[in-house]
Amino acid sequence: MGARNAAGGAGCWGCAGRRVLQCRGSGPEFFLFHGTRSEPSQSVTSRSGLVLFSLVTSVTLSDAGTYYCRCQEPPNPRSPPSNTLEIVVTDPDLDPPQLSLEQLQQPLPRGSNVSVVCEGPPLNGTFRLYRGGPEGVVGQQQVAGGGSVSFSLGPLHPRDEGAYVCTYSPERGGVSAPSPELLILVEGEGRGATPKIPTWPGCEYWKGPQ
Structure with missing residues (x-):
């Protein structure tokens, strides 16, 4: 769950197992977006259908927020945003509840x-x-x-x-x-079912095993 970086500073909830965001789609252009910024923070060209974006190496407050990816096959427009990944940067001076x-x-x-x-x-x-x-x-x-x-x-x-x-x-x-x-846990048929992750035309990400 919450983890501190090697320097003992801010922790990162949502980073464990997710320091790399995997984006897949027809490509060949892939873009990573952070928060409400209109311009991508990273871009990669690949025809493999799968790219890896590095998210967090040394945790700072600027790493917090929502991440998503889009892909594009020119001259077509970019795909709609993928489902989102949320990263919360935690304060090591605050004890967990x-x-x-x-x-x-x-x-x-x-x-x-x-x-x-x-x-x-x-x-x-x-x-x-x-x-x-x-x-x-x-x-x-x-x-x-x-x-x-x-x-x-x-x-x-x-x-x-x-x-x-x-x-x-x-x-x-x-x-x-x-x-x-x-x-x-809740009684009833379907107990233990995992809600479906939304899929998006042309581009999506998955978190992989946690």
């Missing part, structure tokens, strides 16, 4: 409503709940002096299964490393 489930017995009944509690230090700021990684924000709440936030989930469906984590962001800035994962 703890995430707990009020109802301990699992799997949880399909259609039920439950609450998960994220506990961190008292602060003014924002708590966020994620499912499956930094791309999967499920909810967020602002607090004023509070250190515990409850997130409601439900009515539950098997597609809500997965590993959940939470983070907090003080008003002064920065993001904590994520909490330890909380695995939520």
Whole structure:
């Protein structure tokens, strides 16, 4: 989950196993975009149908944000953006919060409503709940002096299964490393199914094994 770089500075959540983004498509022109910038941060020409973009070597705050790729076969226009990859740079001075489930017995009944509690230090700021990684924000709440936030989930469906984590962001800035994962299981046919990853015409990326 959260990891610090060799220099002991900022950590990077979402970087483990993802320091290289693999982009595939008909090409032969491939482009990597970061955030809302209109110009690509990297470009590669290849007729292999697969290119590798190096994302993060030494973690800095500028590495945070959303990444996606597009490809092009001139004279045709560039493909639509691929599905996105989110990287969160964490603050090593912020201890990770703890995430707990009020109802301990699992799997949880399909259609039920439950609450998960994220506990961190008292602060003014924002708590966020994620499912499956930094791309999967499920909810967020602002607090004023509070250190515990409850997130409601439900009515539950098997597609809500997965590993959940939470983070907090003080008003002064920065993001904590994520909490330890909380695995939520839901009764019902299709339990354990993984939501489909959207595909895009001509260009896509995949994360590979984590």
